[in-house]
Amino acid sequence: MKYYIWTIGCQYNEWDGARIRFALDELGLIETSSDDADVIIILACAVRQTAVNRIYGKINTWKNKKVVISGCVLKQDKRNLEDQGAVVIGWDKMEKIAPYLNIKNQEKFKDLLNKGNTASAYIPITTGCNNFCSYCIVPYTRGRELSRPINEIIFEAKKILSHYHTSKYRSGKPEIILLGQNVNSYQFGFAKLLKKLNDLPGDFEISFISNHPKDMTEELIDAMAKLPKVKKEIHLPLQSGSDKVLKDMNRPYTVTKYLQLVESLKFKIENLKISTDIIVGFPTETEEDFQKTVKVCEKVDYSLAYINKYSPRKGTAAYKLGDPISWREKQRRWRVLEDLINN
Numbered sequence: 001m002k003y004y005i006w007t008i009g010c011q012y013n014e015w016d017g018a019r020i021r022f023a024l025d026e027l028g029l030i031e032t033s034s035d036d037a038d039v040i041i042i043l044a045c046a047v048r049q050t051a052v053n054r055i056y057g058k059i060n061t062w063k064n065k066k067v068v069i070s071g072c073v074l075k076q077d078k079r080n081l082e083d084q085g086a087v088v089i090g091w092d093k094m095e096k097i098a099p100y101l102n103i104k105n106q107e108k109f110k111d112l113l114n115k116g117n118t119a120s121a122y123i124p125i126t127t128g129c130n131n132f133c134s135y136c137i138v139p140y141t142r143g144r145e146l147s148r149p150i151n152e153i154i155f156e157a158k159k160i161l162s163h164y165h166t167s168k169y170r171s172g173k174p175e176i177i178l179l180g181q182n183v184n185s186y187q188f189g190f191a192k193l194l195k196k197l198n199d200l201p202g203d204f205e206i207s208f209i210s211n212h213p214k215d216m217t218e219e220l221i222d223a224m225a226k227l228p229k230v231k232k233e234i235h236l237p238l239q240s241g242s243d244k245v246l247k248d249m250n251r252p253y254t255v256t257k258y259l260q261l262v263e264s265l266k267f268k269i270e271n272l273k274i275s276t277d278i279i280v281g282f283p284t285e286t287e288e289d290f291q292k293t294v295k296v297c298e299k300v301d302y303s304l305a306y307i308n309k310y311s312p313r314k315g316t317a318a319y320k321l322g323d324p325i326s327w328r329e330k331q332r333r334w335r336v337l338e339d340l341i342n343n
Contacts, residue, residue: 001029001030001038001039002029002030002031002032002036002037002038002039003024003029003030003031003032003037003038003039003040003041004031004032004033004034004036004037004039004040004041005017005020005021005031005041005042005043006034006040006041006042006043006058007042007043007071008042008043008044008045008051008054008055009043009044009045009047009051009071009072010045010047011122011177011179011209012124012127012142012179013043013044013045013071013072014122015122015124015179016043016070016071017043018122020041020043020070034062037065038065038066039065039066039067039068040058040062040065040066040067040068041068041069041070042055042058042067042068042069042070042071042086043069043070043071044069044070044071044072044073044077045071045072046071046072046073046074046077046137046141046313047072047136047137047138047313048308048311048313049311049312049313050311052077055069055081056080056081056084059081059084059085059086060084063084063085066087067085067086067087068086068087068088068089069081069086069087069088069089070088070089070090072137072138072141072142073088073090073141074137074140074141074313074314074315076314076315120174120175120176120177121160121164121174121175121176121177122177122179123153123156123157123160123176123177123178123179124148124178124179124180125147125148125153125178125179125180125183125186125190125193125208126145126146126147126148126179126180126181126182126183126185126186126187127142127143127145127146127148127180128142128143128144128145128146128181129142129144129145129181129182130144130145130182130185131181131182131212131250132250132317133239133249133250133251134248134249134250134316134317134318135249135279135282135310135313135316135317135318136313136316137313137315137316138181140315140316142181145181145182145185147186147187147188149188150188150192150193150196153178153193153197154196154197154200157176157197157200158200160174160176161174161176161200161202161204164204173203173204173205174202174204174205175204175205175206175207175231176197176204176205176206176207177207177208177209178193178206178207178208178209179208179209180208180209180210181210182210182211182212182215183208183209183210183211184211184212184215184216184217184220185212185215190220191217191219191220191222191223194206194208194220194223194224194227194230195223195227197229198227198228198229198230204229205229205230205231206227206229206230206231207230207231207233209235210235210237210277211234211235211236211237212237213236213237213238213251213253213257213258213261214251214252214253216236216261218264221261221264221265221268221269222268224265224268224269225268225269232269232270232271232272232273233272233273233274233275233303234265234272234273234274234275235274235275235276235277236258236261236262236265236274236275236276237276237277237278238258238276238277238278238293238296238297238300239251239277239278239279240278240279240282240285240289240292240293241255241289241292241293241294241295241296241297242255242285242288242289242290242292242293243255244284244289245282245284245285245289248282248283248284248318248321249279249282249318250317255292255296258296259296259299259300262274262299262300273303273304274300274301274302274303275302275303275304275305275306276300276302276304276305276306277305277306277307277308278293278297278305278306278307278308278337279307279308279309279310280293280307280308280309280310280330280333280334280337281309281310281325281329281330281333281334282310282318282325283310283312283318283321283322283323283324283325284321285310285325290333290336293337294336294337294340297337297340297341298340302341304341304342305337305338305341305342307334307337307338307341307342309327309330309331309333309334310323310325310330
């Protein structure tokens with residue numbers, strides 16, 4: 001049997017796709033193109049409605065094939081997708097079907113994220129999220145936050161590095177990318193984990209995403225500054241430069257607190273690169289609020305920004321606020337920040 005995996009959304013889905021690919025290869029299935037596949041596997045993203053709409057469009061394109069969907073799927077989307085003939089399998093059921101997908105079963109992984117010629121590999125350190133930002137659906141699809149034990153992460157890192165250093169087909173310095181909706185709240189101490197990874201032998205780099213400003217500590221900033229294998233880059237989501245909008249987003253920090261973190265980071269870490277996430281067009285964002293965001297961006301001087309136009313998602317707290325800002329105005333605000341930061 002031949003299969004094709006289509007992944008949209010965050011790096012977590014990329015890692016989940018790697019787990020599925022490894023499992024199916026172990027069972028003797030063959031990966032191929034979408035045209036030749038008997039089974040299409042979609043790893044869905046529910047963060048924005050536009051992503052869900054793309055899935056509906058793909059199902060129509062693949063209506064003559066068996067389509068299986070997992071990843072982040074809301075209950076109401078699950079019903080609609082099944083009505084179109086897709087099979088939707090949650091991760092809890094997926095791991096019962098194939099126990100070697102369980103992240104705790106390390107011996108089954110072998111060379112799991114180490115295929116291809118890329119010099120980087122993802123290692124999730126947490127799953128789920130406890131923050132419940134008012135615009136975000138992730139806590140409802142991925143569940144509450146759970147941290148993986150340090151020994152599991154170190155074990156996986158050793159296997160990845162061993163494979164990189166012995167492969168004849170790889171070039172460049174390997175990079176381990178630690179994943180979590182909020183790596184700063186890692187239960188067993190994120191700075192401690194970074195130090196243990198930094199102490200592993202070999203020439204490699206360590207990076208991580210994503211950080212929540214409310215949980216950023218001086219201990220973590222010191223670890224970034226002192227540990228030579230940790231890249232001097234940080235992704236620190238701002239989302240808005242307005243305290244009022246941040247409160248409406250349920251982001252429990254102020255602009256002042258955010259800028260203090262940036263100041264500390266830049267003071268302690270030489271040549272630091274800071275990237276960020278920003279949402280424009282949140283329902284309560286006025287032009288004055290938007291201009292405050294522009295001013296923060298000018299102060300911080302980001303190296304890169306992922307700028308998203310607000311999209312209401314049924315089931316989130318912000319959904320009840322409606323969507324009063326026109327798409328044209330969201331596009332204008334997006335362009336202002338895109339030109340300021342990314343161009």
